[in-house]
Amino acid sequence: MVAGIGIVAVLVAGCSRGGAEPDGDGGAAAASPGITDTTITLGMTTPLSGGTAGPGTCTVAGLKAYFGNVNAAGGIEFGDGKTRTVEIKALDDEYDPQKAKANYDQLKGSVFAMTAGLGTPTNRAWREAAIADEVPQVLIQTGDPLFSNKEESPWQLGFVPVYQNEGEAFGELLAGAGGEHKVAILSQNDDYGEGYVEGFKSAIEGADNIEIVKELTYEATDTSVDAQLTELAASGADVLFNAMSITPLVISSLQKVQEIGWLPSLFLPSNTSSPTAILEPGGAAALPAVYTVSFAKTPQSPAFAEDEDVVTFLSDLAEYADYPEAPAFPHCMWSYMIGATLEQVFTKMTEPTREDFMAQLRTISDFEAPLMLPGTSVDTTEDDQPAVSTVQVIKYNGKGYEAVESWDE
Amino acid sequence: MGTFLQLMIDGLSTGSIYAALALSIVLVHQATGLINFAQGGMAVLSAYIAWVIYGFGAPLIVAILAAVIISFFLGALIERYLVRRFERGDPDTAVVVTIGLLTLITGICAWFWTYNNQLFPSLFPLDTVQIAGAVISVRSLGTIVVIVAIMLLLQALFVGTKLGLALRAVAIDPSSAALSGIPVGRNLMIGWGLAASLGAIAGVLVAPQLTLTPGMMDSALVYALAAVILGGLTSPIGVVVAAWLIGILENLAAVYVPFIGHDLKIAVPFVLVFVVLLVRPQGLFGRKSVVRV
Numbered sequence: 001m002v003a004g005i006g007i008v009a010v011l012v013a014g015c016s017r018g019g020a021e022p023d024g025d026g027g028a029a030a031a032s033p034g035i036t037d038t039t040i041t042l043g044m045t046t047p048l049s050g051g052t053a054g055p056g057t058c059t060v061a062g063l064k065a066y067f068g069n070v071n072a073a074g075g076i077e078f079g080d081g082k083t084r085t086v087e088i089k090a091l092d093d094e095y096d097p098q099k100a101k102a103n104y105d106q107l108k109g110s111v112f113a114m115t116a117g118l119g120t121p122t123n124r125a126w127r128e129a130a131i132a133d134e135v136p137q138v139l140i141q142t143g144d145p146l147f148s149n150k151e152e153s154p155w156q157l158g159f160v161p162v163y164q165n166e167g168e169a170f171g172e173l174l175a176g177a178g179g180e181h182k183v184a185i186l187s188q189n190d191d192y193g194e195g196y197v198e199g200f201k202s203a204i205e206g207a208d209n210i211e212i213v214k215e216l217t218y219e220a221t222d223t224s225v226d227a228q229l230t231e232l233a234a235s236g237a238d239v240l241f242n243a244m245s246i247t248p249l250v251i252s253s254l255q256k257v258q259e260i261g262w263l264p265s266l267f268l269p270s271n272t273s274s275p276t277a278i279l280e281p282g283g284a285a286a287l288p289a290v291y292t293v294s295f296a297k298t299p300q301s302p303a304f305a306e307d308e309d310v311v312t313f314l315s316d317l318a319e320y321a322d323y324p325e326a327p328a329f330p331h332c333m334w335s336y337m338i339g340a341t342l343e344q345v346f347t348k349m350t351e352p353t354r355e356d357f358m359a360q361l362r363t364i365s366d367f368e369a370p371l372m373l374p375g376t377s378v379d380t381t382e383d384d385q386p387a388v389s390t391v392q393v394i395k396y397n398g399k400g401y402e403a404v405e406s407w408d409e
Numbered sequence: 410m411g412t413f414l415q416l417m418i419d420g421l422s423t424g425s426i427y428a429a430l431a432l433s434i435v436l437v438h439q440a441t442g443l444i445n446f447a448q449g450g451m452a453v454l455s456a457y458i459a460w461v462i463y464g465f466g467a468p469l470i471v472a473i474l475a476a477v478i479i480s481f482f483l484g485a486l487i488e489r490y491l492v493r494r495f496e497r498g499d500p501d502t503a504v505v506v507t508i509g510l511l512t513l514i515t516g517i518c519a520w521f522w523t524y525n526n527q528l529f530p531s532l533f534p535l536d537t538v539q540i541a542g543a544v545i546s547v548r549s550l551g552t553i554v555v556i557v558a559i560m561l562l563l564q565a566l567f568v569g570t571k572l573g574l575a576l577r578a579v580a581i582d583p584s585s586a587a588l589s590g591i592p593v594g595r596n597l598m599i600g601w602g603l604a605a606s607l608g609a610i611a612g613v614l615v616a617p618q619l620t621l622t623p624g625m626m627d628s629a630l631v632y633a634l635a636a637v638i639l640g641g642l643t644s645p646i647g648v649v650v651a652a653w654l655i656g657i658l659e660n661l662a663a664v665y666v667p668f669i670g671h672d673l674k675i676a677v678p679f680v681l682v683f684v685v686l687l688v689r690p691q692g693l694f695g696r697k698s699v700v701r702v
Contacts, residue, residue, distance in 0.1 A: 048524075049516075049519050049524055049623075050524060050624065051524065051622065051624055052524075053519070053523065053524025053525065054523075054524060054525040054526060056524075057523070057524075057525075189672050216671055217670075217671055217672060218671055218672075219671075219672060219675065221628055221675070222628075222671075222675070223423070223426075223619060223628050223629060223632075224419075224423045226419040226422075226423065226660075227416055227419055227420070227659075227660040227663055227664060227671065227674075228663075228671055230412060230415045230416055230419055231412065231416075231664050234411075234412045247526050247620065248526060248618070248619045248620040248622075251620060252618055252619075255535065255546075258535075259535075259537045259544055259546045260415065260537075260544045261537075261544060277526065281528050281620070283535065328525070
């Protein structure tokens with residue numbers, strides 16, 4: 001067993017050295033690892049097994065779908081005039097920070113940039129190493145604001161809105177409601193849950209029609225939150241702010257509130273609000289309203305069934321990513337947008353270096369990537385914000401979601 | 410008062426899930442003297458089997474019964490061709506083998522069915538009934554009833570039947586059992602087979618609530634082991650009562666003991682285990698194992 005691991009490690013080390021060598025051709029600017037005159041290689045570490053594998057698999061599928069289509073059309077013409085195809089090396093980290101770091105170490109010599117990987121603790125695990133090695137860790141799928149702080153994280157940039165953006169958007173909607181509302185909060189006991197609650201609270205500050213009557217937390221490892229919901233139901237709240245990231249827990253909490261006869265309006269984070277994977281099995285149609293935020297068109301929604309972006313996206317997924325069904329997780333769409341954003345950056349790069357890549361990465365503004373909802377766009381020029389920081393509050397209509405401008409009483 | 414009662418009932422229904430798995434661990438232990446860490450993984454595999462059969466269009470109850478039967482043979486085969494080789498040796502080795510088996514089965518499930526959460530239909534409707542101001546779902550009620558029935562059946566099997574006696578004899582002293590004419594190997598296979606069938610029932614009871622994923626039983630297994638130790642390895646009734654106690658106390662402690670709260674409640678069953686083991690090393694309901702020298 002140990003010997004086996006040793007052999008694999010040696011092989012991998014051999015490969016990565018092989019990949020880096022041909023770049024020293026003495027051009028104007030020495031090319032960074034992972035880029036040649038005809039290809040560019042991107043690395044990913046993301047959960048492909050374990051509890052977060054559903055969304056994790058999507059992060060790879062979306063990227064492969066986008067670049068599969070691009071490669072089939074011949075590749076991307078970079079700013080230096082050379083046309084390159086895009087290769088993706090994705091490794092499984094099981095949402096385990098140590099594995100993520102090991103994956104990064106394995107990939108850093110042979111890839112040009114690391115991108116699109118999902119997970120806060122996993123991305124944090126190798127953030128400092130990436131800064132020290134000057135390897136881009138960009139457009140990653142975490143709502144942790146640390147990655148979008150340019151001073152602390154010069155080689156990083158988050159893609160999805162930070163948790164605070166989402167909590168804030170919902171808070172604003174609620175604060176603008178005419179009537180009075182009592183809010184119960186259930187949040188995950190980590191940065192994820194705290195971020196949502198922080199954003200929400202900042203948005204309702206000073207709104208005297210909103211009162212938070214009870215706040216509870218749960219652990220990401222819990223198998224049940226029934227006791228919390230029973231306790232929250234006793235608070236008499238009419239709105240439940242449910243900052244939860246665990247799919248089965250969200251389903252069972254939807255069922256639980258109905259069982260105990262408590263029917264609040266509900267807010268769910270964008271990554272745990274899938275109509276087919278969560279709301280339908282949870283019977284969410286029985287609740288007065290379910291809100292979430294989004295910046296991506298949902299393929300399941302009848303409103304987008306004929307949408308050109310959605311049609312191309314679904315066929316790319318099936319053709320290039322071996323993902324035949326409409327994805328239940330938004331991460332597929334997000335990765336697809338990340339692909340489109342990277343393409344924008346590539347076309348601006350005049351030198352095949354990581355430095356130039358990072359410089360160009362921070363110049364994208366008002367870019368409407370495919371699948372983006374109207375009113376949202378990619379903007380990498382704003383300090384302290386991820387590439388996408390605008391979200392649209394949407395409301396469940398029994399099948400999919402539709403945009404809302406105000407709270408209906 | 411309503412909240413208090415509700416918390417008790419919530420605890421009873423989560424406790425029943427731990428109980429289902431704990432019962433199959435007790436069964437394997439009674440039959441083979443081993444603690445099988447792979448029991449949770451095997452239960453998940455059985456639930457996947459039921460899910461696949463249901464996917465072919467079979468009625469749910471047929472799919473579940475088929476999975477229970479298939480699991481019996483799977484369990485027996487695993488015993489015969491894998492665990493048998495380690496049973497005579499160091500018990501520590503056998504435990505490590507079962508942990509390896511857990512990882513392997515989880516991996517196999519993931520390979521076939523991915524880590525995506527699959528929806529598993531419930532045998533019981535989503536309706537609820539009101540009892541003294543508390544709401545209890547038909548699903549929880551059904552789970553509790555099934556667990557009680559299995560517990561009584563097992564107790565009857567071990568205490569009241571020749572097979573149960575033979576299973577126990579083989580676990581306690583295989584060589585003497587063999588000398589008195591009991592087919593040891595066949596009994597070991599039956600023990601593992603029965604435990605796997607029971608695990609299958611646990612799996613299909615839990616799957617609708619936790620949604621079917623390869624790691625579905627991982628945290629339930631931890632609680633089930635606590636229930637097994639707390640209730641006593643030799644007593645089916647004991648482990649069920651212990652599992653219920655764990656579910657209820659955990660909830661009550663979280664809500665009514667301010668410094669515990671929902672974040673520390675996972676520690677409650679284990680503190681309970683420590684305390685009980687200090688006072689009664691054989692568990693609340695277990696018999697002392699006596700070794701004659």
